[in-house]
Amino acid sequence: xxxxxxxxxxxxxxxxxxxxxxxxxxxxxxxxxxxxxxxxxxxxxxxxxxxxxxxxxxxxxxxxxxxxxxxxxxxxxxxxxxxxxxxxxxxxxxxxxxxxxxxxxxxxxxxxxxxxxxxxxxxxxxxxxxxxxxx
Ligand code: ZN
Numbered sequence: 001x002x003x004x005x006x007x008x009x010x011x012x013x014x015x016x017x018x019x020x021x022x023x024x025x026x027x028x029x030x031x032x033x034x035x036x037x038x039x040x041x042x043x044x045x046x047x048x049x050x051x052x053x054x055x056x057x058x059x060x061x062x063x064x065x066x067x068x069x070x071x072x073x074x075x076x077x078x079x080x081x082x083x084x085x086x087x088x089x090x091x092x093x094x095x096x097x098x099x100x101x102x103x104x105x106x107x108x109x110x111x112x113x114x115x116x117x118x119x120x121x122x123x124x125x126x127x128x129x130x131x132x133x134x135x
């Protein structure tokens with residue numbers, strides 16, 4: 001028996017994101033240009049991402065947003081990260097994949113011009129993960 005059965009962990013079964021949260025992400029991605037926007041995503045117990053959490057000490061840079069993971073409060077509703085790409089591609093970089101492997105369950109990358117469909121969601125292995133947009 002595995003030490004932790006993550007299949008029963010609601011964080012491993014996130015299926016959706018609230019439309020207003022996605023909108024907030026796009027607005028923030030736009031207003032942070034030309035830098036990257038980065039935040040943590042929180043899910044409720046129904047597996048829906050419903051809140052963002054800004055991480056103190058996150059450095060937004062033109063090439064990469066750096067998460068200071070040691071600054072993270074112990075908060076078990078955090079499911080993963082979201083960050084923006086000022087380019088027109090939401091493909092994860094090598095550094096992104098490294099972050100995905102080390103932290104969280106799900107990650108969103110947005111890309112320019114940050115319309116409501118300018119994003120992709122990935123799991124910890126960098127594989128695409130389907131996320132429903134819910135009202
Ligand atoms: Zn990236």
